[in-house]
Amino acid sequence: MSYKKVDLYGGAITVDLPTAYGDASQIREVPDHQELYLDENGYSGVIVEILEYVEKPTDAEALQYHFADLVDGTGDETNMLEQSHASMAKVPNKPVYTLSFIQTPPPPDRPRKTPDFVAIHLLLLRLKEQGSDIMVTVNVPHYPGEYEKAGAGEKTALMRDGDEIAKRVLESFDIKDWGLFQG
Numbered sequence: 001m002s003y004k005k006v007d008l009y010g011g012a013i014t015v016d017l018p019t020a021y022g023d024a025s026q027i028r029e030v031p032d033h034q035e036l037y038l039d040e041n042g043y044s045g046v047i048v049e050i051l052e053y054v055e056k057p058t059d060a061e062a063l064q065y066h067f068a069d070l071v072d073g074t075g076d077e078t079n080m081l082e083q084s085h086a087s088m089a090k091v092p093n094k095p096v097y098t099l100s101f102i103q104t105p106p107p108p109d110r111p112r113k114t115p116d117f118v119a120i121h122l123l124l125l126r127l128k129e130q131g132s133d134i135m136v137t138v139n140v141p142h143y144p145g146e147y148e149k150a151g152a153g154e155k156t157a158l159m160r161d162g163d164e165i166a167k168r169v170l171e172s173f174d175i176k177d178w179g180l181f182q183g
Contacts, residue, residue, distance in 0.1 A: 001018055003017060006021075014172070033050045034049045044138070044161070044162065045139050051132065052131065053128055063083065066133065085098075089172075091175055095125075120138065120140070127181065140162035142158060
């Protein structure tokens with residue numbers, strides 16, 4: 001997979017994303033605190049959100065708070081695969097946590113295209129001094145008939161692509177202008 005450096009928030013943050021990913025704000029409204037990039041050849045996407053810093057006793061509990069905020073009320077079945085501590089190569093000495101999970105939506109109540117499941121990587125960068133949490137989600141929907149099923153305990157090719165994208169985000173995410181977090 002090939003990547004390109006993408007400017008987020010007017011260049012205050014940069015990150016490498018797949019070359020086939022385009023800025024969704026060119027085709028639909030995206031809130032100011034979010035950047036959304038979608039695969040032009042599929043359904044996968046990356047969302048970067050600047051959120052208010054969540055005061056919790058531990059960073060892992062803050063991760064769980066953001067996770068719950070993301071999945072609660074969706075009606076989807078959620079299966080957590082892995083939660084761990086990580087690091088961002090270009091933002092050293094700041095806590096980073098990752099959580100990988102699968103969301104399976106209920107059958108639709110009316111005919112519409114619904115994924116079998118969505119593999120999701122949640123990356124959380126904690127910026128206490130700036131009063132911000134940065135949450136990056138890599139979403140990889142799996143639509144019926146549009147992916148090769150994997151064997152028991154194995155990942156689909158799309159899931160492996162999601163793993164690679166999340167890894168590249170951790171390696172390339174860079175805050176160029178810390179003034180982004182002021183007022």
